[in-house]
Amino acid sequence: MEGNLQRRLDEQRERSAAKRAPEVNAVIAETIQALREAGTAAGAPSPGDRAPGFSLPNVQGAAVSLGDLLGRGPAVLAFYRGVW
Amino acid sequence: MQAYQTILPDLRALDATLVAISPMLPDGSLSMAEKNALEYEVLSDVGNRAARDYGLVWRFPPALQEVYRTTFEILLPQVNGDESWELPLTGTFVVDEDGVVRYAFVDPDYTRRAEPTEILAALRSASAAGWPPARADD
Numbered sequence: 001m002e003g004n005l006q007r008r009l010d011e012q013r014e015r016s017a018a019k020r021a022p023e024v025n026a027v028i029a030e031t032i033q034a035l036r037e038a039g040t041a042a043g044a045p046s047p048g049d050r051a052p053g054f055s056l057p058n059v060q061g062a063a064v065s066l067g068d069l070l071g072r073g074p075a076v077l078a079f080y081r082g083v084w
Numbered sequence: 085m086q087a088y089q090t091i092l093p094d095l096r097a098l099d100a101t102l103v104a105i106s107p108m109l110p111d112g113s114l115s116m117a118e119k120n121a122l123e124y125e126v127l128s129d130v131g132n133r134a135a136r137d138y139g140l141v142w143r144f145p146p147a148l149q150e151v152y153r154t155t156f157e158i159l160l161p162q163v164n165g166d167e168s169w170e171l172p173l174t175g176t177f178v179v180d181e182d183g184v185v186r187y188a189f190v191d192p193d194y195t196r197r198a199e200p201t202e203i204l205a206a207l208r209s210a211s212a213a214g215w216p217p218a219r220a221d222d
Contacts, residue, residue, distance in 0.1 A: 005087050005199055013195040024155055027147045035142055035173070035192035043139025044175055044190045051179040052137035056127040057110055064103070064127055070181050073099030074207055078088065079129075079140055079175040081194060082108040082163060 051077075091200040092123055098207045101125070107132045107172065109165045130165055135172035140190065144169040178206040186210040 017025050035041075045051060055065040069075040088102060095102055102124040110128040127134075132141045144152070144160070149169050152158045161167045176198035178187035187206030189198035 005197055008087075009195050009197060021155070024151050027151050031145055031148050032193050034145070040142050040192055041139075041173055041175075041190040044173075044188060045138060045177065045185045046188055047185050049185045051177060051183050051185050052134070053183075054129075054134035054137065056105065056129050056134060058125050058127055059110060061110065064125060066179070066183070069101050069103060070179065070183060072101055074101075074181055074186075074210055075179045076088075076095065076100055076102045076203055076207070077105060077138075077175075077177045077179060078102065078198075079105045079135055079138065079172045079177075081171045081174070082106040 087197065088200060088203075089123065091204060094204050095207070098204070098211060100207050103127055105129050105134060105172075107135065107164045107170070109163065129172070131168075132170050132172055135175075138172075138175060138177070140172040140175045141170050142173060142192075144171070176203065178203060178210065180210040 020028075051066060053066045055063045058064050066075065092102065103126070104124060105127045107129050109130060129135055135141050149160075152160065160169050160171070173190055173192055174194055174197060175188070175190040177185055177189075180186050186209065187198075187203065189202070191197075
């Protein structure tokens with residue numbers, strides 16, 4: 001499994017795209033292209049930068065801060081858009 | 085996110101914690117977590133406040149909003165609890181115990197993800213370079 005995640009996601013993307021109308025795929029592709037051209041990702045922290053702190057509720061409603069997480073060891077933060 | 089479940093044992097061995105952060109309201113996150121029985125923390129970043137500090141926030145252009153409303157019938161304001169139509173870019177960060185970013189993966193293409201092997205490599209490198217040194221039994 002390890003190392004080929006992107007390949008599987010690429011296959012999944014092709015399957016999803018095949019089910020959508022061409023106009024819809026065009027809007028999605030244009031949006032991604034516009035984000036690339038705008039350099040939207042450039043504002044994210046890079047290796048060596050300090051990670052911005054946060055305190056957010058978990059599914060039980062308890063606040064979890066970056067400090068809490070780092071008290072246990074290193075943290076892997078995975079931002080994602082959600083599951084619909 | 086399910087893809088990262090395969091490396092949870094490796095993360096545990098490195099004393100590392102995986103957290104998933106999305107702008108979904110906690111209710112939505114809860115059903116997702118229950119449904120998939122995910123074994124990691126799912127945090128609700130309503131209003132994308134943390135995502136904004138991480139430079140990840142973007143807004144749906146009108147044409148994409150229209151596609152979501154009419155074709156996908158997904159209303160982000162209902163899912164996320166605000167009218168902004170804003171989302172975070174997909175971004176994965178490895179943060180060491182001193183709060184320093186060791187690895188960053190950000191991509192405007194929502195179907196692209198950090199490879200689990202790269203996440204583990206960054207954690208191992210952070211743990212090798214960091215203080216305190218790795219335990220003798222590691």
